[in-house]
Amino acid sequence: xxxxxxxxxxxxxxxxxxxxxxxxxxxxxxxxxxxxxxxxxxxxxxxxxxxxxxxxxxxxxxxxxxxxxxxxxxxxxxxxxxxxxx
Amino acid sequence: xxxxxxxxxxxxxxxxxxxxxxxxxxxxxxxxxxxxxxxxxxxxxxxxxxxxxxxxxxxxxxxxxxxxxxxxxxxxxxxxxxxxxxxxxx
Numbered sequence: 426x427x428x429x430x431x432x433x434x435x436x437x438x439x440x441x442x443x444x445x446x447x448x449x450x451x452x453x454x455x456x457x458x459x460x461x462x463x464x465x466x467x468x469x470x471x472x473x474x475x476x477x478x479x480x481x482x483x484x485x486x487x488x489x490x491x492x493x494x495x496x497x498x499x500x501x502x503x504x505x506x507x508x509x510x511x
Numbered sequence: 512x513x514x515x516x517x518x519x520x521x522x523x524x525x526x527x528x529x530x531x532x533x534x535x536x537x538x539x540x541x542x543x544x545x546x547x548x549x550x551x552x553x554x555x556x557x558x559x560x561x562x563x564x565x566x567x568x569x570x571x572x573x574x575x576x577x578x579x580x581x582x583x584x585x586x587x588x589x590x591x592x593x594x595x596x597x598x599x600x601x
Contacts, residue, residue, distance in 0.1 A: 427572045434575055437582035444589045460547075464585075474575070492517045495558075499524035506531040 428479050435471040438464050459505025466498025518562035525555035546588030553581040 445461035448454070470491050477487035529551035536544035557577050564571055 427575070430572065430575045430579055434579050434582065437579060437586060441582055441585045441589070444586070448589070467582075471578075488514065492514060492521070496517055496521050496524070499521050499528065502528050503524050506528055 428475075431471070431475040431479060435468060435475055438468040438471050442468050455509050456505060459502055459509060462505075463498045463502035466494055466501060470494035470498065515562045518558050522555045522558035522562070525551045525558060529555060541592075543588050543592045546584055546591070550581040550584040550588070553577060553584070557581065 442461050442464035445457050445464060449457035449461055473487050473491045473494060477485070477491065481487070529548045532544045532548035532551060536542070536548060557574055560577075561571075561574050564574070
């Protein structure tokens, strides 16, 4: 059950990133670029989540890289919102 | 300690983003922004709960269910927006 949720998290974040970046290419709205890049980071974080908790043994902990990827995604979006969108 | 602090930083960043989207929604009345604000608020709550729960707490998996719901909300928001623009709406 947990594995399915991790995979779905990864798939939905990839789908969000693709749709947002495609919309950016079509319309050129820069907010869509920042949101898309944010979801690219979230996709990385979610793939790492699956690799960490399902594929790798419990002796290896990827918590920190996952957290850094999430923080980077949130920061990219916040950067875009503060410097670009207003 | 560092992990808790970073989780707090992530929560703050999601919450700040949610407030930006809330403002855009109030300005433009475009409900895409309302969905985004809601989804990023969910992600912020997600990080707060992740910081508060122990690593071996068995309820930890539910964090990712909430995260999945936030992503699905974003996907629905984009689909809803595309449908509206195809109909000639805003």
